[in-house]
Amino acid sequence: MPAAFKDPLTAVPSNVLSASAGASSAGQLFQLLRDGRARTRAELANATGLARSTIATRVDALTAIGLVGPAGEAVSSGGRPPSRFAFAPTARSILAVDVGATHILVGITDLASRVLAESRAAIEISAGPAAVLDLVVEHALALLQEAGRSAKELVGVGIGLPGPVQHSTGKPANPPIMPGWDGFDVPAYVQRALSVNVDVLVDNDVNIMALGERAFFWPEVDSLLFVKVATGIGAGIISGGLLQRGADGSAGDIGHVRVPRGDDKLCRCGNYGCLEAMASGPAIAAALTAEGVPAETGDDVLDLARHGNIQAVHAMRQAGRDVGDVLATCVNLLNPSVIVIGGGLSAAGEYLLAGVREVVYQRSLPLATAGLRIVQSMATDQAGMLGASCMVIDHVLAPASVEALVENA
Amino acid sequence: MPAAFKDPLTAVPSNVLSASAGASSAGQLFQLLRDGRARTRAELANATGLARSTIATRVDALTAIGLVGPAGEAVSSGGRPPSRFAFAPTARSILAVDVGATHILVGITDLASRVLAESRAAIEISAGPAAVLDLVVEHALALLQEAGRSAKELVGVGIGLPGPVQHSTGKPANPPIMPGWDGFDVPAYVQRALSVNVDVLVDNDVNIMALGERAFFWPEVDSLLFVKVATGIGAGIISGGLLQRGADGSAGDIGHVRVPRGDDKLCRCGNYGCLEAMASGPAIAAALTAEGVPAETGDDVLDLARHGNIQAVHAMRQAGRDVGDVLATCVNLLNPSVIVIGGGLSAAGEYLLAGVREVVYQRSLPLATAGLRIVQSMATDQAGMLGASCMVIDHVLAPASVEALVENA
Structure with a gap:
């Protein structure tokens, strides 16, 4: 027996304990209804073992906060037919925001991530948090009006930022391309600007893109890697069905x-030969310029490739190979079912993907690639905004959050 | 809205639903007691919202199968003092087995992974499943007798194997160094040989080493990478508090x-320059032999290094650098809090670790290494056996399994 013995009983997953301990709450009862199926009070009583009177009280509380609504009548065996209740995802709203280095996409969704209204604007992330977030709030208020909703109906706000974020506090953590954002209290600022007291969840944009792509297009997949290839390169990891942020929120970097191939290329991080120094939009543009094909940004490279410039096509494919080289290791390490390639440069379609596939299928283990699909993003530029909505839904529909809504109603 | 819209409501984690739906079972009630704290029937009724009579029936059922026992009397406010009940981890046993390429370690533990008896033997994994598992069962029966336990008290069997395993079926999947094992039904064979009808869980040995090391030495850590450096090289990944096996069970390879450094070195997998072709025990031994320092196995290399052979020390450190090169990518990707280096070659202590640390701290991102610890395994050669026990505990103490025990009693 090792000297530093600790009782492994303490390793009981906390969700198991809290789920059973909280079985008597309205928040817990709501979890049963989240599948959208309509149920009578009697069916809810049977499923939970709780008394009919307790069920009635809780259904009333959930109805009062708008999360549950009547859903027709059940067939009766005689007498007045019993009422059915179901999750009502349209009654409340979410503000979902994807902030990129040079754009914002702001959306209002319902609790099933259906988009009620959305708008885009160009920004410079280096303008700092106040300027960017003021514009986000301005768009949000206009969109709420457009959708006929009020800020009071919001259950939460989700925001993706193009850099590392400490998810627990919502503060950016040493973001390299975001001067002025380091440690900025994004949730407090947005709550104040919107004059609402709801949770504001902030995360790295690639993480929420992974959430959005998975929720809408791969709901059955428990193991998915979303890779953004744009001005920067990063990945969002879904493993075991959950987003993996790592110990400090920097997972997927x-x-x-x-x-x-990158041995002598200096990267802005201070190391040599990084993937981003070889395969990001600006890196490809710089390489093309050096070859006598002038380009400044990833969009320039895309334009050239679309017009059949052979050097641009070659450069895109080589960038795909570089990305594939790193992903081959990710595949061996994580054994995902699906790799989704997103971000601006993925819009070039098969050029980038072909390079990725070429190297991954060559370098990864047969067992890990046998069932692996490598595909282009289907959520395209909505991935982040939809993911921000999903992040908020996961949070506000959890037992404790619903219970808090009931208690504060 | 994307064309292939699917309702993200279907993405509700299944454990949330089943935990609340099953709140009325004895298995669910047991989850409350898993923390080891003694509780009265009244306390259990309060915590769950269930009727006192229901609680009494379920406590009796859990007592009958030995998982719960009396734990003293509570202070009374008058009259007969109420009885307290608590989880009784010593009443039932687990058979926990670590099968390596050249050894077995067989243990009997209780439900807190405390070792009641253990024994070791040398094997050759290539002798095939029947020969190896017969020896395992022979040891198991002798150990049960030594510990004064009967096979009937077993709640489950956990086995680690040195190759990829389909965890859901317990069958090895194309294991490279295990002729005769591919697709072999390990659980059925062991159940028959032991004449017991309990679940037999099988997994890759590195996965269970990660479980064992974490449960005993890093119970508060949610993000841990266990790296085995021995005849083979592999990793077990704990992220978000859970073991991550990937889509096909090959995660961590x-x-x-x-x-x-390995560009021209042919690996047994058919590719060139793999980590295992450079830094495994046999690879280091071969490199030393080529330099005129005869060695055949990793143990030979260890002996040489311990006796101060400078070439062996240098080779160990270089192997550490090669491992570090791959781990630098793993750190960027997974952002773990702790990397544990285990396996035979880790016994050389600082030589290997120094090489790993050198490269990881040079190549990984500052945000990901700021809080990172890279340490030697503390469970040493017991990591796999203890992890096999933890794997069984996680499985058999889950609500549905406890419920099945109650129903079959």
Whole structure:
């Protein structure tokens, strides 16, 4: 027996304990209804073992906060037919925001992530948090009006930012391309500007893109890697059915992994040969310019490739190979079912993907690639906004959050 | 809205639904008691919202199968003092087995992974499943007798194997060094040989080493990478508090990631430059032999290093650098709090670790290494056996399994 013995009983997953301990709450009862199926009070009593009177009280409380509504009558065996109740995802709203380096996409969704209204604007992330978030709030208020909703109906706000974020506090953590944002209290600022007291959840944009892509297009997949190839390169990891943020929220930062081809290229992180120094939009543009094909941004490269410039096509494919080299390791390590390639450069379609596939299928283990699909993002530029909505839904529909809504109603 | 819209409501985690739906079962009630704290029937009724009579029936059922026992009397406010009940981890047993390429370690533990008896033997994994598992069962029966236990008291069997395993079926999947094991029904064979009808869980040995090391030495850590450096090289990943097996159970297979130094070295997997072809025990031994320092196995290399052979020390450190090169990518990707280096070659202590640390701290991102600890395994050669026990505990103490025990009693 090892000297530093600790009782492994303490390793009981906390959700198991809290789920059973909280079985008597309205928040817990609501979990049963989240599948959208309509149920009578009697069916809810049978499923939970709770008394009919307790069920009635809780259904009333959930109805009062708008999360549950009547859903027709059940067939009666005689007498007045019993009422059915179901999750009512349309009654409340979410503000979902994707902030990129040069754009914002602001949306109002319902609790099933259906978009009620959305709008886009160009920004410079380096303008700082106040300027950018003021514009976000301005768009949000206009969209709420457009959708015929009020800020009071919001259950939460989700925001993706193009850099590392400490998810627990919502504060950016040493974001490299975001001067003025480091440690900025994004949730407090947005709550104040919107004059609402709801939770504001903030995360890295690639993480929420993974959430959005998975919720809408791969709901049955428990193991998915979303890779953004744009001005920066990063990945969002879904494993075991859950987003994996790592110990400090920096999981998925594959942009600064060394690639074989990149040995002498200095990266902005201070190391040599990083993936981002070889395969990001600006890196490809710089390489093309050096070859006598002038380009400044990833969009320029895309334009050239779309017009059949052979050097641009070649550069895109080589960038795909560099990304594939890093993903081959990710595949061996994480054994995902699906790799989704998103971000601006993925819009070039098969050029980038072909390079990725070429190297991943060559370098990864047969067992890990046998069932692996490598595909382009289907949520395209909505992935982040939809994911921000999903992040808020996961949070506000959890037992404790619903219970808090009931108690504060 | 994307064309292939699917309702993200279907993405509700299944454990949330089943936990609340099953709130009325004895298995669910048991989850409350897993923390080891003694409670009265009244306290259990309060915590669950269930009727006193229901609680009494379920406590009796849990007592009958030995998982719960009396734990003294509570202070009374008058009259006969009420009885307290608590989880009784010593009443039932687990058979926990670590099968390596050249050894077995067989243990009998209680439900807190405390070792009641254990024994070791040398094997050759290539002798095939029948020969190896017969020996395991022979040891198991002798150990049960030694510990004064009967096979009937077993609640489950956990086995680690040195190759990929389909965890859902317990069958090895194309294991490279295990002729005769591919697709072999390990659970059925062991159940028959032991004449017991309990669940037999099988997993890759590195996965269960990660479980064992974490449960005993890092119970508060949610993000841990256990790296085995021995005849083979592999990793077990704990992220978000849970073991991550990937889509096909091959997650953590870092032995076949290409390392920069290994460009021309042919690996047994058919690719060039894999980590295992450079840094495994046999690979280091072969490199030393080529330098005129004869060695055959990792143990030979260890002996040489311990006796101060400078070439062996240098080779160990270089192997550490190669491992570090792959782990630098793993750190960027997974952002773990702790990396544990285990397996035979880790017994050389600081030589291997120094090389790992050197490269990881040089190549990984500052945000990901700021709080990172890279340490030697503390469970040493017991990591796998203890992890096999933890794997069984997680399974058999879950609500549905306890419920099945109650119903079959």
